[in-house]
Amino acid sequence: MNVMHSRQSSQNWFFRYKLYHLPFWFLYHYLWWNVTLGNPIKVFQTIVIPPYALKYSFYVIFQALAVYFNLYFLIPRYLEKSHFARYISYLALTVVCATLCVVSGYYVSSYVSGRTIADLFGQSACFNTFLSNALPSTVASMTLAMSIKLTKNWIQTRQRQQLLEKEKLETELTFLKNQFNPHFLFNTINSIFFLIHKNPDMASASLAKFSDLLRYQLYECNDQQIPLSREIAYLENFIELERLRQNANVEVSVDIVSVLDADYLTIAPFIVLTFVENAFKHVSHHHDQSNWIELKVALQGTKLILHVANSTTTNPVAEAIRHGGIGLKNVRRRLDLLYPDHYELDVENNGDQFQIHLQLWLTEFVYAPVQQRAGFVETNRSV
Known part of the structure; x- marks a missing residue:
């Protein structure tokens, strides 16, 4: 068991620090020098022989750092x-x-080996020669x-967009099913x-709110993003209708005044x-006890703060199962998809x-003056 745990820890460490990139960089530079020199055997020898291996390591290290x-x-x-x-x-x-750091590798190799630049890299070798080798290689590696x-990123964005569309459809269907069931309709109408x-x-x-x-x-929640004021207005209508359906012994406390004008x-x-x-x-x-629901919504800049609390039954296990069911799992997944690294949720x-x-x-x-009649223009200014 300890051996397995140690192996998993080493694998996690390997991937955490992206050490699996090292073989890629060595292979990339090996192929680059094959294209440049046209001789795979000679390239392999230059990698293995110490003075040239040091120069080769400068290519690998500094280009990887730049990338x-x-x-x-x-x-x-x-x-x-x-x-x-x-x-x-x-x-x-x-x-x-x-590029300059890579070029310095030629001179460091010469200094460490105790041999001259001409002896190591040829009589015509000079700074311009080294620069003409290092610069295209650096640009190519970064490109x-x-x-x-x-x-x-494009593939991940496409996959995420597909998941969002799927989640949006599932969520809309779920809410329509929950809200347009006979229990909700008949109780509200009654x-x-x-x-x-x-x-x-x-x-x-109440009839206007219900409408x-x-x-x-049905019509206004088809966009991926809507004005916060519209969502809050819908929330108020929902709360007022739920108050009609609840018993008189359920006290509902709502504080959303500071968000009403958040257009x-x-x-x-x-x-x-x-x-x-x-x-x-x-x-x-x-x-024989108080039953209550407390809702607070506030804004701090562009940060929305939501606090919802309610009294529960004396069976915490059953209540936890209900509250921790599909609804909260779905909303967590939607938050992960819609607001990655832009939300904090405590339950x-x-x-x-x-x-x-x-x-x-x-x-x-x-709001763009030219497009005020058509609607609004969104800018990605998320914190």
Whole structure:
């Protein structure tokens, strides 16, 4: 057992530090020198013989450093944020620095071996010769690595987009199934029906909310991102209708005032609703104790903070199973797909209460004057 654990640890360490890249780099430079010299045997000998092997290691090490510096620092920090001028400048500087470091390998090899440059690399060998070898090799290695990286990112983006589309369809179908079931429809309609005689104004308002809720689910939530204010408006309608259906001994506390005017932010449809719906679905129904639901929504810049809590039954195991079921798993998966590394979700079950705390970094809208009638223009300014 210990042997197996040790083997797994070594494998994890191997992949964590990307040591599997080393064979690729040695093979790449071996093929490059085959193309340059046209003699595989001679290339292999130059790799094995110590003075030339040292020069070869300079190619491998400094070009690999330049490649990883470009892939994991320059591209995320400048290219992906559309700072093209800075990216090209820093990329050119990186190529120059890596090339000069590679060229220095010729002189270090000469110094370590105690032989002259002409003796090691030929009478015509000079700085310009070394530079003409190192510069194309460096540019080629960085171009190849970028091509592989960008192709990999494109494939992952396509796969992620397909998963998002699938998740969106499944989520919409799930919510439609949950909301348009006879239990929901008949209870809500019956509640409004009794209000018609008791409080006509409230019945009229409730019927309008019910109509808006159905319209939202059918027509307005087909986009991947919608204005946060629209989602909050839908959430309010949902809560008001659920209040009609709940018993009088369920106290519902809502605080979302600070988010009502958030037209400049977008959110994926039904992200917030899942947690609120679970609270209404699993709230306790004690006759001798308080039953309550608490909802707080706040904004800090572009960060949405959601806190949902509700009283639960005295059977924490059964409640945990229900709360930890398909609904929360689905919303976690949607968060992973829609907001990777841009959310924090904490779920707690304390036996007599269940609560979630979500922090979600949203995307801003910028309203273009020319397109105000048509709608809005989205800019990727997510934190």
